[in-house]
Every structure is written in structure tokens, then in C-alpha cells.
Amino acid sequence: MNRREILKSVGLIVGGTVIGADAFLLNGCTFSEDQLGLLTNDQIKLLEEIAEVILPHTDKSPGAKDAQVGPFIDRIVTDFYNNQEQQVFLEALDKYNEVDFASMKPNERESYLLNEEQNIEEKPIYTFTNKETNESFETRPAYVMIKQLSVWAYLSSEIVAKNNFNYLPIPGRYTGCVEVIEDTKPMYWRQYPGAALRKV
Incomplete structure (x- = not known):
């Protein structure tokens, strides 16, 4: 098995159903000083404003x-989204900037995202046309990508695991029956072998 196949296999193990099929890290790239991955710091902040409405x-x-x-989403989009998915993702962020989402009031933000949800129910597949090459392809709407990644990043964070769940690293002692009371938190488990909580 060559390196490309190995990386794709790893991508499937850690969540290939959510992220893109091709690993962007296979394609060499350089970034400016104000960004660690594909997204700029301003785009990462915008993503967190969107995610805050969802969560x-x-x-x-x-x-x-x-x-x-934000940084978690940036890393996934950079390393695992294919070029087409990245184009759709970046185009969506541009549209959020065009409507000045960051300056909207809380109720306006909520209404805007609810409208996005409704549009997805009516049209679950998005057709993207590259303005430079005039090539078209179908993919998931960008809002679906943002929502999935936001939930994944949120549940993978240390602050959520330790504040909202009873975090018990595995392997550990197994207790078959435990008393459940009103304040009992649900158990938090690692999503795959070797997974670790992100420090925030």
C-alpha cells in the first residue's frame, strides 16, 4: 500500500463520512503569516460566530x-477536503462576509441560519460552477459542512468533554450497573482508538 492509500485509509478511520475523500495534505501548499491552514484568522473567527449560533x-x-x-475546522478543511469542496467552503464564507453576518444581531443571525436549513431541506445537493474554468460539479451545501464540522469540533474539545460529560479515558474499570440520578451526566467516550481531547 502506498502513502496516498494509507492517508486515505486513515481519513476514513477518523471520519471519512463527514470530511472530504481526498487528503489536501498530499498537495503541496504554502500559507501566509496570518494563517496556519487554508483559512485566514478572520475566516476562522467568522466560522466561530456561525458555530456559536448553532451551539x-x-x-x-x-x-x-x-x-x-475554528482552528479545528480549519485543519480539517485544509488537510482533508478536496479542492472542489474547498472551493465551495471558501465561496460560502465570502457570502457570509457579503451579508456581514458578523455584524448581525443575534435574532438576525438565527433567522439567517434557519433559512439556510430550510434551503437544504428543499435542495440537499449543491451545484458549484467554477467561474474561471466554467466547470460544474455537485457536492453538499457548504452550510452542511460547517454544521457537521462545528458539532465534531465541539464534541472533540476538552472543555466540552470535561464539563458536559463524565469523561473516563479508555481503557478503564468497567462497571455494568450504576445509579442514575437527575444530575448524572452522560458518558464521554473516545471516537476511535488513540483519539485524544483537544486542549483549548
Whole structure:
């Protein structure tokens, strides 16, 4: 098995159903000083504002911004989304900037994303046309990508695992029956062997 096949296999193990099929890290790339991956710091902040509407901060649980989901999303989009998916993702961020999502009031943000949800129900497949090459392809709507990655990043963060779940590293002692009371938290488990919580 060659290196490309190995990396694709690893991608499937850690969540190939959510992320892109081709590993972007196979294609050499360089980034400017204000970014670690494909996205700029401003784009990462915008993503966290979007994710905060999906997973808001409450008195009992941290929000998406508390979990710092932006850098996690940036790394996944950079390393595992194929070029076509990256184009769709970046185009969507441009549209969020065009409507000045970051300056919207909370109720306006919620209404805007609810409209996105409704559009996906009506049209679950998005057709993207490259303006330079005039080539078209079909993929998932960018909002689906953002929502999936936001939830994944949120549940993988240390602050969420330790504040919202009873975190018990595996392997550990197995207890078949435990008393459940009103304040009992659900168990948090690692999604795949060798997984580790992200420090935030």
C-alpha cells in the first residue's frame, strides 16, 4: 500500500463520512503569516460566530466559541477536503462576509441560519460552477459542512468533554450497573482508538 492509500485509509478511520475523500495534505501548499491552514484568522473567527449560533453558550454548557472550534475546522478543511469542496467552503464564507453576518444581531443571525436549513431541506445537493474554468460539479451545501464540522469540533474539545460529560479515558474499570440520578451526566467516550481531547 502506498502513502496516498494509507492517508486515505486513515481519513476514513477518523471520519471519512463527514470530511472530504481526498487528503489536501498530499498537495503541496504554502500559507501566509496570518494563517496556519487554508483559512485566514478572520475566516476562522467568522466560522466561530456561525458555530456559536448553532451551539450557543448557556449557563450550563460552553458554546462553540468557548470550545474554539475554528482552528479545528480549519485543519480539517485544509488537510482533508478536496479542492472542489474547498472551493465551495471558501465561496460560502465570502457570502457570509457579503451579508456581514458578523455584524448581525443575534435574532438576525438565527433567522439567517434557519433559512439556510430550510434551503437544504428543499435542495440537499449543491451545484458549484467554477467561474474561471466554467466547470460544474455537485457536492453538499457548504452550510452542511460547517454544521457537521462545528458539532465534531465541539464534541472533540476538552472543555466540552470535561464539563458536559463524565469523561473516563479508555481503557478503564468497567462497571455494568450504576445509579442514575437527575444530575448524572452522560458518558464521554473516545471516537476511535488513540483519539485524544483537544486542549483549548
